[in-house]
Amino acid sequence: MIRIGKLAHQSQVSRDTLRFYEKHGLITPSARTDAGYRLYAESDIKRVGFIVSAKKVGFTLNEIQQLLQLEVTKDIKSCQDVKEFVDHKIQLVNEQLTETRRIKKSLETLSEACCGGDEPATQCTILDTLNR
């Protein structure tokens, strides 16, 4: 059983973040000392690792909470359930990708139409376009 500072160091997150995750139901220390210090067991440490890994692949905290539900109840969940969850996330990411690409294109079109010269921007096509 380790205390919060050590877990924070090991997991590369801040103490504040661990307490924040706790407040949002992502992780709860298995025990407390008499003085009220949080004590984390092996399983808690693993759980934090899970959260960190899931963050790295782009899941939000809300999604991670759902993933943790799947993990904890994996006996009564199927690979299908898990895969569907990930595939749904991929769809969301794809939508975001499409939107970001659209924005990139718009900006590039804007940029390409502008001469970028030294003259005053009174006739700048970028400003003109935004003014339409």
Next chain:
Amino acid sequence: MIRIGKLAHQSQVSRDTLRFYEKHGLITPSARTDAGYRLYAESDIKRVGFIVSAKKVGFTLNEIQQLLQLEVTKDIKSCQDVKEFVDHKIQLVNEQLTETRRIKKSLETLSEACCGGDEPATQCTILDTLNR
């Protein structure tokens, strides 16, 4: 000079949003009635149009504030200034694109490794990977 409701309708934003923009220094009505009602002139209407257009191509409100500065002082700004601003934004968008692509790849790798079958997820490669 039109009132907020009409401008909101014309510009396809809510009254609340217009007041929100005002609070954040993006637009100020040219006048007020005796009763304190906001009155918007032609130039105000154009300015809202500018904001809406800029939003559509992905600028944040903060960036739009800077763009409006460029627009207002276009006499003493050059096309170069404007283009550089846009090009800098394109860089930011590209970074976001790179990150989102990385996430997509990670998720796809995750998904592809999972059989997606009916059996319990006790050995699911997705959960295993996140637990590492």
Next chain:
DNA sequence: CTTGACTCTGGACTATACTCTAAGGTTTAT
């Protein structure tokens, strides 16, 4: 036995972009 390192709680603050509510005043149409 005191100093420094560590921990606790609750709450405020950051950034982004609104959205909604309450309580009240104004304008317009019938």
Next chain:
DNA sequence: ATAAACCTTAGAGTATAGTCCAGAGTCAAG
């Protein structure tokens, strides 16, 4: 004249993901 529609303000709430702080208690070492 009165009801509907419109407007005002301040402030709270939403979602996301923390970060920081104050004031106080705890623990190990010299």
